[in-house]
Amino acid sequence: AQSVTQPDIHITVSEGASLELRCNYSYGATPYLFWYVQSPGQGLQLLLKYFSGDTLVQGIKGFEAEFKRSQSSFNLRKPSVHWSDAAEYFCAVGDYNTDKLIFGTGTRLQVFP
Amino acid sequence: ETGVTQSPTHLIKTRGQQVTLRCSSQSGHNTVSWYQQALGQGPQFIFQYYREEENGRGNFPPRFSGLQFPNYSSELNVNALELDDSALYLCASSLASTSVAGANVLTFGAGSRLTVL
Numbered sequence: 001a002q003s004v005t006q007p008d009i010h011i012t013v014s015e016g017a018s019l020e021l022r023c024n025y026s027y028g029a030t031p032y033l034f035w036y037v038q039s040p041g042q043g044l045q046l047l048l049k050y051f052s053g054d055t056l057v058q059g060i061k062g063f064e065a066e067f068k069r070s071q072s073s074f075n076l077r078k079p080s081v082h083w084s085d086a087a088e089y090f091c092a093v094g095d096y097n098t099d100k101l102i103f104g105t106g107t108r109l110q111v112f113p
Numbered sequence: 114e115t116g117v118t119q120s121p122t123h124l125i126k127t128r129g130q131q132v133t134l135r136c137s138s139q140s141g142h143n144t145v146s147w148y149q150q151a152l153g154q155g156p157q158f159i160f161q162y163y164r165e166e167e168n169g170r171g172n173f174p175p176r177f178s179g180l181q182f183p184n185y186s187s188e189l190n191v192n193a194l195e196l197d198d199s200a201l202y203l204c205a206s207s208l209a210s211t212s213v214a215g216a217n218v219l220t221f222g223a224g225s226r227l228t229v230l
Binding site for chain 1: 117154
């Protein structure tokens with residue numbers, strides 16, 4: 001069955017530090033992978049997506065993610081975190097036939113000044 | 114270009130009641146999906162509508178139903194509300210493409226937060 005695992009429920013980093021949020025997926029075919037961010041009281045905003053090609057994808061707000069097929073992972077990274085990055089981050093895999101997204105349970109990022 | 118708008122933003126209902134949530138798609142989009150996000154969880158797919166017909170459904174009972182209108186706006190209806198229906202309901206629109214199935218990017222609204230007492 002298709003699934004997404006985000007092992008870290010809550011991560012705290014200092015402003016300016018680097019960040020890596022983990023995501024592992026289970027999917028039978030080549031996955032379509034997404035990272036979304038959700039600020040309090042807001043909907044989901046797409047950070048980046050992977051469909052095919054270059055396994056390192058760039059997104060908005062300075063985020064990037066790397067697809068590693070051998071590890072079934074799609075980890076999100078940012079070299080220097082800003083206080084405004086504090087939010088909930090969701091990894092998702094796209095279903096090939098229906099555009100349905102299967103989300104992980106999210107990682108809450110807290111940023112200290 | 115307008116985004117996805119949802120109404121109402123917040124509402125409170127009691128068990129057994131019925132609720133209707135509304136969604137206006139982003140301009141140019143023809144597909145609408147609904148997701149339920151319980152507190153502390155990731156969004157769960159409810160169903161998707163394309164050309165005014167249901168096009169895929171998640172693991173939700175029949176008391177969850179929907180409509181899509183000719184202008185691509187949509188409604189989510191939930192009958193016989195239960196306490197566990199308390200959640201943020203997210204609407205997302207996209208433009209169906211035949212080029213790469215499953216590659217369509219969803220644009221989400223801010224959601225409707227439903228509390229069932």
